[in-house]
Amino acid sequence: MQFQQLQYFVAVAETRHFTRAAELVHVAQPSLSQQIKALERELGADLFLRARGNITLTDAGEALLPLARRILADADTARHEVQELAQLRSGRVRLGATPSLCTGLLPDVLRAFHDRYPGIRLMIEEGGSHDLVRELARGALDLALVVLPLPTPSPALTTVELLREDLVVVSSPEAPRPGGERRTVRIGDLEGERLVMFRHGYDLRELTVAACRAEGFEPSFAVEGGEMDAVLGFVRAGLGVAVVPRMVAARSGRGLRVTPLARPGLHRTIALAHRSDVAPPRAARELQRMLLER
Secondary structure, three states, X not given: OOHHHHXXXXXXXXXXXXXXXXXXXXXXXXXXXXXHHHHHHHHOOOOEEEEOOEEEEOHHHHHHHHHHHHHHHHHHHHHHHHHOOXXXXXXXXXXXXXXXXXXXXXXXXXXXXXXXXXXXXXXXEEOOHHHHHHHHHOOOOOEEEEEEOOOOOOOOEEEEEEEEEEEEEEEOOOOOOOOOOOOOEOHHHHHHOEEEEEOOOOHHHHHHHHHHHHOOOOOEEEEEEEOHHHHHHHHHOOOOEEEEEHHHHHHOOOOOEEEEEOOOOOEEEEEEEEEOOOOOOHHXXXXXXXXXXX
């Protein structure tokens, strides 16, 4: 089995077209077809069902595809690791993070990292913890900042707890203060409030809804389905209140009233995750060190 054959196989699997796949990998279509057939002979199984105008994966092809993607991703990581120059003058870091962490935690750390290593490209992918875990597992990310506990615990990942962050309630200064004139608001006080709620799959959504249900009520939504910036904008406009991380609220600027949650409050645990079977590249390890020492 040759590395190049796996490249050709993944290209055909993703385009479902031999000619377009050949263009994608910059090779003549007959050569690509020959290499795919050679790979099938090596494996002893057909990888594609070929019909006029319709290319589909066989069961063997479906089984090979995630493995081939991982092999290619690992090879790409190895290439960048070897090509890094001394003293981290070049290279890249592929970091995944939830949108709230991109807003609250990362800006200062990434600025410090960039100031120290200006030749390192920072490639950031935003997503929920579930999506980031999947991207880590297939080798598309070097590191990811995720919220614990993971939606699907994975023995293939190593996680290191980074911080425990308080959640707060944000509202428009022009709207009545949630919970009356008290300095803090209880989760039970949100029963009479209209919430601006994140989209499904967002860690903060699940945490907030679970807390409301634990208090015996179903939260009422004024708006739902947004990312962090949209949620803060809707709150500023007076559409409702939202539960957000303290760091996000602190960086959100003017136009928001921030009210702490009464004890015991709500918290979330942030962890730094990477694959257990592959050490992160050198540049990623340096960013990991800076995050852990912040």
